[in-house]
Amino acid sequence: ANDKPFREDVHLLVEGLTRLGVTTLVTAERGDTKLEAHAHERFVFDTIFSLTRTEVRRRVHRTLSVVKSRGQDFISGSHSMRIEAGAGILVYRRAQSRPKVDEDQPTSSERVSVGCAALDLIMDGGLYEGSITMVTGISGTGKTVLGVQFLTSAVLAGRRALLVTLDEHPRQLIRNAASLGFDLEAMVRQGSLFIHYESPLELEVDVHFDRVTKLVEQKGIDCVVFDSVAVYEMASPEQASDFLYALANFVKGRLATAFFNYESPELLGVSQISEELKGSHLVDNIILLSYVEISTRLRRAIAVPKVRGSKNIQTTREYVIGAGGISLLDESVVEGDEATPVPQLPFSSYYGLLARSPSRKSPVIEDAVAHGKALPDSPELPPETAS
Incomplete structure (x- = not known):
């Protein structure tokens, strides 16, 4: 006692x-x-x-x-x-703690291609070297495809690339990429691409951080894709935000260009990047991928609302996934053997990416309401709506 x-x-x-x-x-x-x-x-x-x-x-x-x-x-x-x-x-060591750095964070004015010329144009010439891009969209919109497209383009430009895959096993990923014309296996054999896989069920973020950072340092990685950062939120909700801070600081400190792929839970439209993760302010660029339902057909839409330090074109565009990855379409044609113009609702008149945002409506509807006009293929608006 x-x-x-x-x-x-x-x-x-x-x-x-x-x-x-x-x-x-x-x-x-x-x-x-x-x-x-x-x-x-x-x-x-x-x-x-x-x-x-x-x-x-x-x-x-x-x-x-x-x-x-x-x-x-x-x-x-x-x-x-x-x-x-x-x-x-x-x-x-816990991922959010970093050694003290006396010198300033390195920056570069050199651009890195996304792997799609039309998307580079929208982003004012591509990505700044050392920048971080968040690609968000629901499953099936092509986040992984765009990531593979980006890394393939980087390898062709003489860079060394890393794909951190948490959603798909490497063998499945290599098979799916091959169906679009990407030979990831050949790039792995030649030592220009590295694929790191960890099961989300057994993921410990501190251990994962240590493995990834050592791989980047040892192999001299210039471009890296994390597919998908939503797994960190699932594996360790209380540490995910701090982990992304540490990851962003590490990548920027090495002047590596990175993709943070994030799976959005919203099928049609995007009202916010993430309710819990709050990681969008960490990144330099945001690419939104979504489905847009027009008539009876689901179409894919892409928008680039944020490109830090650049004059990006803030226009929603339709895209398709095929050989070579993602390609953007002209509004007057659809994909097909002859790409024949078809009579359909103009894609630019439907703002589907922000359809779940309460304040957003199609400009066709907004114009009709403002002037008391009838909606396309609809009866006259009631007087109280027109006012």
């Missing part, structure tokens, strides 16, 4: 070992990992590590925190810890 004799005994023991010049490691089992739990140790020992073990979604997650380290600086917070065969204990 009286802890004083215990504290004195520990103090005498440590003093005796110190006089002998012995570096000592002492372990103690604690049910409480808070600072109060180290009431004796924090006055006697020079360094205190706190180890915790929690279960997250039926997975065991171990962390290490430095509670105290006398006479030296240390990175506070919880760091991931793993016990691995043949290696013992490995500690992965």
Whole structure:
């Protein structure tokens, strides 16, 4: 019940070992990992590590925190810890902590092609080297295709590329890319493209960050695609935003050009990038991919609302996915053997990408309401609507 004799005994023991010049490691089992739990140790020992073990979604997650380290600086917070065969204990620094950098962040005026000439034109000449682009859209709109298109173009320009895939296994991704004319396997063999895959079910963001950053540094990566960053939100909701901050800082620090692919939950239209992730302010460019329903046909639409430091063309365009990846269409034709003009509602008159935003309507409807006109193929507007 009286802890004083215990504290004195520990103090005498440590003093005796110190006089002998012995570096000592002492372990103690604690049910409480808070600072109060180290009431004796924090006055006697020079360094205190706190180890915790929690279960997250039926997975065991171990962390290490430095509670105290006398006479030296240390990175506070919880760091991931793993016990691995043949290696013992490995500690992965928390992703959001970065070493201090004395020099300014590097910048470049050189442009990097997206891989689609029409999209480069919309983005005022392509992407700035070292910029980050968020490509958002629901599954099937071509986020991965555009990422592969971008990396293929980078490799052809003599750059080294990395595809971090969290949604698809590399073999499936290589097969699907081949159907569009992209030979990823050949680029991997020649050492110009690297594919890193981790299962989202077993993902630990600190470990993942360590693996990706080492790969980028060791292989001299210039262009990288993360497909998809929504997995980070799923794997670790409380750490996802900090993780993306760290990832963005690392990529920009190396002047690497990156794609952050993000799967939007909205099928028709986009009202916000993400409710939880809040990552759009981290990126330099945003490309929106979406489905637009006109008559009985689903068509794909692309818009570029943000290109930092550039005069981008803010026009919604229709695109198709085929050999060579994504290509933009002229509004007067549809894809086909002869690309024959067809009578249809002009694509530019339907703002489907922002259809879920409460304040947005088709300009055809807005004009009709403002002037009391009838909508196309509809009866006259009632007087109260016209006013």
